[in-house]
Amino acid sequence: MSDSRSGGLGSPASRNQPGTLRIGTLAGVDVFVRTSWLLIAVLIAYLMAPAVERVEPGLGALKYVAGVAFAILLTLSLLLHEISHALMARRFGIPAHSITLHFIGGVTAIEGEPQTPKQEAAISGIGPVTSLAIGLTALLVLEVTPDGLLSLVVGGLAWANIVVGVLNLVPGLPLDGGHVLRSVLWKATGNPHRATTIAGWAGRGVAVLALASPLLLDAFGLRATVVDFLVAAVLGWFLWSSASAAIVSGKLRARLPALRARTLARRALSVPPELPLAEALRRAQQEQAGALVTVDGAGRPVGLVNESAVAATPAERRPWVPTSVVARSLTTGPGLVLAADLEGESLLRQMRSTPSSEYLLVEPDGTLYGVLVTSDVDAAFSRSA
Ligand SMILES: [Zn+2]
Incomplete structure (x- = not known):
């Protein structure tokens, strides 16, 4: 459940990429879904089925429908997270051209770069704030929801959005918290490129932590399974390569102003x-x-x-x-x-x-x-x- 933004040099245009479906536009921004996200949604629906069976026995195959409905609601809440980045960027005159949901979150591609540390902080900070707001609202709704299928769905949404919000606040690129860290370093040093490089190194630290997380489970007396190690490996690799890309781009951009x-x-x-x-x-x-x-x-x-x-x-x-x-x-x-x-x-x-x-x-x-x-x-x- 990670999330990142991209912009400026070489931002990916999701159009016409294999494995990417365009599902429509939201507030004038093209929305794409990678097939990797569809697989995760199917997996969520499948994993949800036993819990559905518990609260509402005798649904038969319909329990998967409930799982799919939950996966769709979860996708919509992730979309709200991404669109909040896009709308905040637009407020500063930076157009967003696409949102792509992929296997562990989404990417909002914006045209250009935030011009000040304040813009960077606002554009990246609004995402986790949106997820936490959705999560807390769902918690409140849960209070007045009768036990059963509906409370399972609302509770699941509350939990998932709070996890997305909190994880995205972790201060390392490519996470939103990494962008917030970058804005603070930018403000402190006056150098946006050095800020990118340092926030990228913080991101590599986060990647190593993600990779080692199953071992931490062991330290807390919980037994880590093969699946835990697998998830940690995929997540760690994804975070490491994105953080490394940020470091490289920070170094490259630092040299650019010398070119006249x-x-x-x-x-x-x-x-x-x-x-x-x-x-x-x-x-x-x-x-x-x-x-x-x-x-x-x-x-x-x-x-x-x-x-x-x-x-x-x-x-x-x-x-x-x-x-x-x-x-x-x-x-x-x-x-x-x-x-x-x-x-x-x-x-x-x-x-x-x-x-x-x-x-x-x-x-x-x-x-x-x-x-x-x-x-x-x-x-x-x-x-x-
Ligand atoms: Zn985000």
């Missing part, structure tokens, strides 16, 4: 497209320009010279080849022209949307600033490690 298109740019020399390549290269060397741009009669950039295409042209042919032959036409992709002021995550996002080995950098007024070479960005990124 303007400072990484090469000075570009403008040449007419029909100029022989050998002459263009000679002029570039003379002017100490690191890149070549072909321009039309009016001086507007029309092509970006590709370094590997130049390297692939034998030296003896270069006097006879027009520069335009080794240039990538700018008219084929508007994504090849980037603002010189781009930096960090937005720079990488733009580059990823139109993969190329070179980009033209322009000033806000459209004048040519220089050329950004992808291998220079890669080198700067690994240098700042």
Whole structure:
């Protein structure tokens, strides 16, 4: 019964993923269910059956219907937990695009990142608060519910939601409590990336505890079964890999702000497209320009010279080849022209949307600033490690 949120770089679009069913939209957010959750729901219905038989004997096969009804109500209460994350994010202007329920909880995919520690705390904290509120409400309803099938269902919902609420408050990523911890560390250190890394390490600690939990049962004099070890292994592995992913992303993002298109740019020399390549290269060397741009009669950039295409042209042919032959036409992709002021995550996002080995950098007024070479960005990124 764990739960996590994802957002920003590489958040999973659940659309068209095998094993995922779209069950509809809730408050404008697409809701998906993984088949792994359906299996758990069937398992819950099956495990519930003996208890149903006890409180309402003689139901026959109908006892499974009661189990399925309970599983559906439980799914709906998990959905309320997830939608509370989505609605809180939306309050801060961060749209949520999907909710996916999977084998031990759900994921709410939000577009982008919380901008302040306060937003992070509110968006993640609201989930466990919602589950605890549902659980406590169910407990109150249980007080006035007559014994029987209904009280079994209400009691089960109360118990399950309180467990979900409490477990999600455990302070380690990817749990909601881990996001709350991250917000506190972010506030304290002023560094959101270091906060992610530390909260990720806390998450690894939680994973180890989950893995060792059957041994703790033993310490309390309870006999741990094979199933307990199996559940602990699955849960521990899931938490460990998610926490590790958080640590990696924290480290990567910490390096991003150092990436500025303007400072990484090469000075570009403008040449007419029909100029022989050998002459263009000679002029570039003379002017100490690191890149070549072909321009039309009016001086507007029309092509970006590709370094590997130049390297692939034998030296003896270069006097006879027009520069335009080794240039990538700018008219084929508007994504090849980037603002010189781009930096960090937005720079990488733009580059990823139109993969190329070179980009033209322009000033806000459209004048040519220089050329950004992808291998220079890669080198700067690994240098700042
Ligand atoms: Zn949550």
